């Protein structure tokens with residue numbers, strides 16, 4: 001097995017970013033979120049500029065600024081994956097080169113979305129990135145948000161490229177997940193839905209990437225490790241508490257509530273970028289209650 005694949009296993013927070021009221025990156029706040037993830041959530045790595053980082057709402061310069069600040073804060077404390085996928089292929093390549101020069105351990109790219117691209121076009125997108133960026137790549141598959149559903153054979157075609165080392169699999173399709181695991185034992189598979197972490201861990205994924213790990217990383221790690229050592233009853237208990245928390249977070253507003261919980265922990269998580277709305281006063285109170293009850 002590729003050395004990189006072995007080194008990159010583990011739990012990654014899909015990193016939140018702190019923005020001020022004007023929508024600018026709040027550098028101090030971002031550094032605090034990074035430190036909280038490493039020092040308190042105890043995660044193994046960070047997935048930077050993914051959905052949770054509000055990547056699709058910010059400019060190319062802001063994406064670079066975030067890659068820069070995060071690498072500077074992390075050094076080599078944990079692994080770093082740079083999500084560089086974009087509808088503008090030139091931007092994807094530019095960001096991939098930028099993050100690679102900064103020393104990111106791997107890049108990841110969401111499947112191209114909005115226009116209904118066929119698989120030939122999806123393949124061409126990844127090939128262009130791979131030909132122009134000197135780094136390993138993790139496919140980011142999230143069909144519910146992109147509309148791109150790939151089957152086992154199509155994953156296999158993408159995996160044929162040596163630099164495609166794995167996939168971030170964010171779908172509730174456990175049949176396909178099991179088939180991918182079984183067929184490609186040497187590729188990295190990260191589970192993407194935090195509420196399904198135990199089920200994915202039982203299928204022997206190599207790790208997970210999640211938004212709620214920014215605040216609930218220790219429990220996520222417990223679930224993953226308990227499942228790996230076959231302690232399923234114990235893991236189920238931790239997943240139950242985790243899902244109580246995730247259910248409340250989803251009801252209240254996903255990213256806004258995670259930020260509010262972080263703020264309750266004295267982390268300068270800031271606000272979300274427009275058009276995401278802010279929490280109501282009631283929502284803020286509920287987030288505080290979650291922090292006190294669960295964390």
Ligand SMILES: CC(=O)N[C@@H]([C@@H](O)[C@H](O)[C@H](O)CO)[C@@H](O)CC(=O)C(=O)O
Nearest residue numbers: 014050051052170192193194209210211
């Ligand atoms: C759409 C989304 O936010 N998905 C999350 C999950 O962690 C998700 O928030 C969580 O399971 C709650 O449903 C991750 O898969 C996303 C992620 O890793 C990313 O930020 O790119």
